[in-house]
Amino acid sequence: MxxxxxxxxxxxxxxxxxxxxxxxxxxxxxxxxLETTLVHLEQLASKIDDGPSVHRFTGVVVTSKRSIEAWNRAVDCIVTRSRENDVVREVGSGGEDETSWAPIPFYILGDVTAGAARELRKRLPHGLGPMDVRGGLGAGSAEQLARVILEDGDVSGSKKMLYLTGDKNRDTMSKMLTQGGVEMEELQVYETCGSxxxxxxxxxxxxxxxxxxxxxxxxxxxxxxxxxxxxxxxxxxxxxxxxxxxxxxxxxxxxxxxxxxxxxxxxxxxxxxxxxxxxxxxxxxxxxxxxxxxxxxx
Incomplete structure (x- = not known):
């Protein structure tokens, strides 16, 4: 069949x-x-290069493989720019440096996207990729992922998420997290149109x-x-x-x-x-x- x-x-x-x-x-x-175009890569690269502490990010929310692709491309931009300027970008190997993303949890919707995130961390420089992947198989819907974030006891104090979105996201998860006291900063990193x-x-x-x-x-x-x-x-x-x-x-x-x-x-x-x-x-x-x-x- x-x-x-x-x-x-x-x-x-x-x-x-x-x-x-x-x-x-x-x-x-x-x-x-669908045909997908990555957008606002310079803005994303700037935030990655700044590091999470500057923006008070305690987590990154990803609901699509396209967002993983955007993160990969943004890091490539950072690395290329550093080479062109003869600058060696270093982050603490244990995640101590304030620019390192190593200690920051990436909350991922669905197993396939989580798998893409794990593959990405193998090829990116340490501190620039998703080292701590959460959600995945146990978060197959926006509601489930929101609950994972709200119930995560590893992140103490106030929570602020960098939420990587497309152009057609529903606001289900954003509403749940905002109502739960989580600050959300959304950044659209891809847009889709019919093939x-x-x-x-x-x-x-x-x-x-x-x-x-x-x-x-x-x-x-x-x-x-x-x-x-x-x-x-x-x-x-x-x-x-x-x-x-x-x-x-x-x-x-x-x-x-x-x-x-x-x-x-x-x-x-x-x-x-x-x-x-x-x-x-x-x-x-x-x-x-x-x-x-x-x-x-x-």
Whole structure:
């Protein structure tokens, strides 16, 4: 059975989502739906170069791999500038230097983004990367991540977070943290728009699909992509809507998390068959496989 993943696959290593679905016998196909541009890198680089103490940051909040990419690019800017000016940037190896980010916790939404943060710290100079990664697998939604931050007893006194955002963030987490007494400084570091080549890319992806049997599943990963790709998807698939009571279901719908699921239901009127309990490959694939498993007779 085919599964269309509305996301860009990883190119340098086997894609974790595709591997997870193959483990259950599915035929996964990935189709990029968004184009992302990193923004305000100079502002981010300036804050990183200053160090957390200057701005009184006690933590960094990251909800997307794009923010990890922005941090990486900003550090590259710092290192390049230092080399051009023949300046050696040094931070305390134990995190004692006020410019070091080593003792600062990075609160990460979801396991995939947390994994990207851990990979990043391997390549960045000490003190310039996310050495202390928290959240991840246990923080699969904005609400869960907010609770992790509010209940973190390792950070004493007042809390101030550097929150790296995109252009389409909901304010759920910011409201929860602000109401909990956490000061938030938001910095937009990326913006997204619908892929101008999605219809063409979709046709290419579908040509790789197995022709036999039912089509199976379409998995949505972000509200920002759903509305953009829906017209092109409707040219190829039938979707059941919330008010449908019957009919032949050709494409089942899955969402990576509750935010995306709510958007599909409330804004687009679609019936969502499965929502991953946590936004990671194993949970998504396991939940879909469980949905498709025949109910044992009593």
């Amino acid at each position: 085919n599964v269309l993943l509305l996301r860009s696959p990883t190119s340098d290593v086997p894609d974790r989502y595709e591997v997870a679905f193959r483990t259950h016998g599915y035929s996964p196909i990935s189709a990029p739906v 101008s080549t999605f219809a063409h890319d979709l046709e290419d992806a579908l040509r790789k699909a197995e022709s036999a049997g039912a089509w199976g599943w379409i998995v949505f990963f972000a509200p920002s992509a759903a509305r953009h790709v829906y017209p092109a998807l409707c040219d190829r698939f039938f979707f059941r809507r919330l008010d449908d009571t019957g009919g032949t279901e050709i494409a089942k719908v899955a969402a990576i998390g509750p935010t995306t699921a709510s958007f599909l239901r409330e804004e687009m009127g679609l019936r969502v068959d499965v929502v991953a309990p946590k936004p990671n490959p194993a949970e998504l694939a396991n939940t879909i496989a469980a949905f498709d498993s025949p109910i044992p007779s009593v």
